[in-house]
Amino acid sequence: MFKSGFVALIGRPNVGKSTLINNLMGQKLVIVSDKPQTTRNRIHCILTTEEAQVVFLDTPGIHRPRHRLGQRMVKTALNTFKGVDLVLFLVEGPISPGPGDRYIAQALRGLKTPVILVMNKMDLPPEGSPGGRGFKGAYEGLYPFAGVHEVSALQGTNLPGLTEAILAALSQGPKYYPDDMVTDQPERFVAAELIREKVFQLTRDEIPHSTAVVIEEMREREGSPLLDIRAVIHVERESQKGIVIGKQGRVLKEVGSLARQDLEVLLGSPVYLE
Numbered sequence: 001m002f003k004s005g006f007v008a009l010i011g012r013p014n015v016g017k018s019t020l021i022n023n024l025m026g027q028k029l030v031i032v033s034d035k036p037q038t039t040r041n042r043i044h045c046i047l048t049t050e051e052a053q054v055v056f057l058d059t060p061g062i063h064r065p066r067h068r069l070g071q072r073m074v075k076t077a078l079n080t081f082k083g084v085d086l087v088l089f090l091v092e093g094p095i096s097p098g099p100g101d102r103y104i105a106q107a108l109r110g111l112k113t114p115v116i117l118v119m120n121k122m123d124l125p126p127e128g129s130p131g132g133r134g135f136k137g138a139y140e141g142l143y144p145f146a147g148v149h150e151v152s153a154l155q156g157t158n159l160p161g162l163t164e165a166i167l168a169a170l171s172q173g174p175k176y177y178p179d180d181m182v183t184d185q186p187e188r189f190v191a192a193e194l195i196r197e198k199v200f201q202l203t204r205d206e207i208p209h210s211t212a213v214v215i216e217e218m219r220e221r222e223g224s225p226l227l228d229i230r231a232v233i234h235v236e237r238e239s240q241k242g243i244v245i246g247k248q249g250r251v252l253k254e255v256g257s258l259a260r261q262d263l264e265v266l267l268g269s270p271v272y273l274e
C-alpha cells in the first residue's frame, strides 16, 4: 500500500523548522538562519521513498500578532492546517513554554488534523528546569497531542523515530509528484534563496531582510556540462552595497563561492555563478 500526504510545520520563529525539514530531506532546500522570519514562501519539500511520499510545508514562524497584518498572516497559516494530513508542532524543548507556544496551542484548538509535538534542540541542556527534569510535561499540557518526540534537528538525533511516526500518520494515497522532484518551487527560487542565505550569513546584522536576490538567467552552456547562473542582489540603500561587496570584493566573492558549492550539490552539475 502506497501512502502519501501533506505535513505542515508550525512553531515560533527560530525553533528549527527549516533545519528539521532540511535534515529530514537530507538536502539543503530551505533557508536556515539565526534570524527569525527568513522563510517567506511556503516551500513544499517532497520526500519520496518506495512506500510513501510526504509533502512538507514549511511556514513562516507564527508569532502572537500585534497588528492587523500579523493577524491576517496567522489566519492564513492556520487555514492551511485544515487541509493537511498531519501537523508537526515544533517547540524549543530546553526552555519552558512561552506565550508564543501557548498562542499556537490555543489557535490549534478544534482542529481535527492530528498534531505531533516535536521538542527540538534537545542537544542543549534544559534552562532553569526544576530538578533538571525538562519541560516535557509542561508542553504536553498545552494540547492533546497525538505523540511527542524529543529530537535534535541539528544533530539528527531521534529523527528516524519521528519519520516513522509521520509515515504512520499518513494513509493510502497517490504519488502526487514524480520521484525525482524534491520541491515544487522552481529551481530559480531555491537558487535565489540559497544566495540570500549566504548574504545574511556573511554580513551578520548589517544587511536587512528586505534584501532580494533575482536569478536573471539560468541555462546550460552549449557543449559543456556547465550551468550558467546570473544572479542580482538587490539592497535597499546605496550604503549597503559596500557591505555586500566588501573590501576588494571579498564578501561578494565568498557569497558566490559558498552559494556555488551548494548549488552544484542541489542541481547536480557544475555551476558558473555570476
Ligand code: GDP
Binding pocket: 011, 012, 013, 014, 015, 016, 017, 018, 019, 020, 031, 032, 033, 034, 035, 036, 037, 038, 039, 061, 120, 121, 122, 123, 124, 151, 152, 153, 154, 155
Ligand atoms: P525556523 O525559524 O523555525 O525555521 O528555525 P531555523 O531552522 O532557521 O533555525 C533557527 C536556529 O536554530 C538556527 O541557528 C539553527 O541552526 C538552530 N537550530 C535548529 N535546530 C537545532 C537543534 O536541534 N539544536 C540546536 N542547538 N540548534 C538548532
Ligand code: MG
Binding pocket: 017, 018, 019, 031, 032, 038, 039
Ligand atoms: Mg525557517
